Amino acid sequence: MLEITDLVKEYPGGLRALRGVTLNVTEPQVVAVIGSSGAGKSTLIRCINRLVEPTSGSVKLGGQELTTLNRSDLRKARSHIGMIFQEYNLVERLTVMENVLSGRLGSVSLWRAFRRNYPPEDVANAFELLDRVGLTGRQDDRADALSGGQRQRVGIARALMQKPNLLLVDEPTASLDPKTSRQIMRLICELAHESGTPALVNIHDVALAQASADRVIALNDGNLIFDGAPGDLTPEVLNDIYGEEDWSATIRKDDDDAENAEPEAPAKQAKPPSRNGTVGK
Amino acid sequence: MNASHPYPDIWRRFSPRQAIVRTLWMLGVVFIAVWSLGNLDITWIYFLDAHIQAADLLTRMFPPEWGHTGRIIAPMMETIHIATLGTVVTFVIAIPLAFLSARNTTPNWITWFIGRFILVSSRSINTIVWALIFVAIFGPGAMAGIWAIAFRSIGFMGKLIAEAIEEVDEGTVEAIEATGASRLKVLLVGVMPQVLPVIFGTTMYRWDINIRESTVLGFVGAGGIGIELYSSINLFRWPEVSVMVFAILLVVILSEFVSATARQKIT
């Protein structure tokens, strides 16, 4: 489904955000992308739909090479890739319904978009999605009247309106409280599995990643250094990804109840490493 | 997907009534615009060759008559003086007037009304119109220009300063009143310091605008580069005109820069 080969992104001035990332997603699964800030997670996601232009490498979705598409073909490809953002990125002055329907902007004519006169299937679909994300009846509310969690649900509905072949999700829960974060992650994973859509999810909350994802990949300084099952995330692996820390409270243990675990972001741990014999960085 | 639960397939952003009201507004605006345009006494034929005329004008303006530069230095300086002196006069008059026009510093509502009335009248009459009046009073020359600038700027500056005075922190003023200070002292120590930055900023802002205004006062005889400009235009001496255009451009850009820098320094 999604084949990324040797993807490189170098910014003018020498900053190498991605140093040759190779990744294959062959089945509809939720892939969590973890790594410290600046490791390249955001860049990776945005290079796929070319909101950021990759310097070199190949990205193939459903067999179609995305990196060489011209502008109008790129727009067509984008209309089948759904994206969910950390800051929700709803158009605040528009209503919830307009925001959800804007997912179809790649496929309707300019006139229809202007007159807000979308085809009946799209409208019915939108109502159904609003129901599915738990915002029934809120279609005429202005987007800026909603809470953070509600806004993210609209964002999810907007992405799913596109009936996407791929979901790109950039830190969907970074701006939300812990309980809402779990709800949103659960929603995203359920919807992805229901529609059989592969999803790449940037997430900094390691326990949440382990609880929700089918597969975890990790980036460090632009390199892919881990690709495996959530259960394989041992403290040693996390040291490689984030640096030396006490990971005991961060990793989800198998007998933990996922509802009760209160993870802290790795950086907040101040205790010196005592588990391993390895000396510091 | 629930077949027994069909979802509505129609959604409208505006209710029919809202849509009608919006359409009426838009139609109204268009109608007024078209009526205005149609009713103007315009011989549209002249418009057709306007671009040819404009191009012709531009070719006549270049190359500029650089030798003319010497003759325009004095009028340009006069323009700057008119703007600056006019702003200085405004400064002196507008500050007390602003105190009269602010609800929290004016003695009674009559003085407030008078203050506000003066400010509104000053603003309603364009600088050039004031110039017409003062040319009739003082005769042509810089004097008329200075007073024209002043009389227009008083309304502008007075309004902004009065607004700043009204937004002053009442607590500070109360504290000073509580010490038993006289009314004047309260104004000086309690209100003035809070308002000084606004006064300064407004003065620089208006000075900048006044430089622009002063360039055209000469068209009605009130001094400055406008006089030379008007005569050169009427005599069709376009290369001279373009030199003056450059000079004005330079001076206006410089004054904007000076004004913006000064205002930045005080905030």
Add this chain to the structure above:
Amino acid sequence: MTPPAASDATRGAASARTTWSRPPIFFTTPAARYAFWFLIAAYLFWSSSTLNIDWVRTAQGLPRAGDMLARMVPPDFSRSGLLIRGVVESVQMAFAASFIGMILAIPLGLAAASNLAPRPVYLAARSLIVLSRTFHEVFIAIFFVKIVGFGPLAGLLTLIVASVSFISKMIAEDIENMNMGQIEAIRATGASFPKLLLYAVQPQVLPRYLGVCIYRLDANIRHSTVVGIVGAGGIGATLSASFKRYDYDFSLAILLTIIALVFIGEIFSTWLRSRLR
């Protein structure tokens, strides 16, 4: 018992410091302050000496003003036909120019936004805006008079230029202050540029745009009364003529009408802007 040495020290310290002056706000040293006031005084002296001020004529000014005032009152509204035609023409110029201006300002404003337009387009558009805002509208009016002749067409074009440069600058600033995240999201759905404008740019920019246009309409009404002084149509020509003919009572009538017009315009504009909320 001898008092502790500390109180001696305190008394000594207290008497050493009996003066305090507020630290200066604007001027860091007294020298800077004196220099400032000196410069101001020097400038005042210099400028008033270089200006050719006819002090004799100025002295005659005050009695002249009194005489003028006497002739102005009572205002002469008898030539109302002329007055009304001039006012109507001014208002029409203002409305038409505002309408055309607000439409033309959109592409220019978009082109002058650094976050939307490609760099060379942005630079060209910004230069155009700066250029047209440098010159006073009366100046632009004279140019148009020379190009298209006397009459309201010149005034219309002048006001259009003034409106476009003002509104497009506001639009450009608004766009540059936009939340780019919304743009990114709409781009990610595969929307083309026009649809991007409709869904991501317009909702953020429209309310302030409309407010600015209404403000500009009010400003245009004020300016339309003036461009006639140089022959570009409207009540300004009537006013200028009345001054030249010393018809001061008619002048006052015109002035009062202009003030009333501007006042109504301001009220209308404030009301309309409040309806936008």
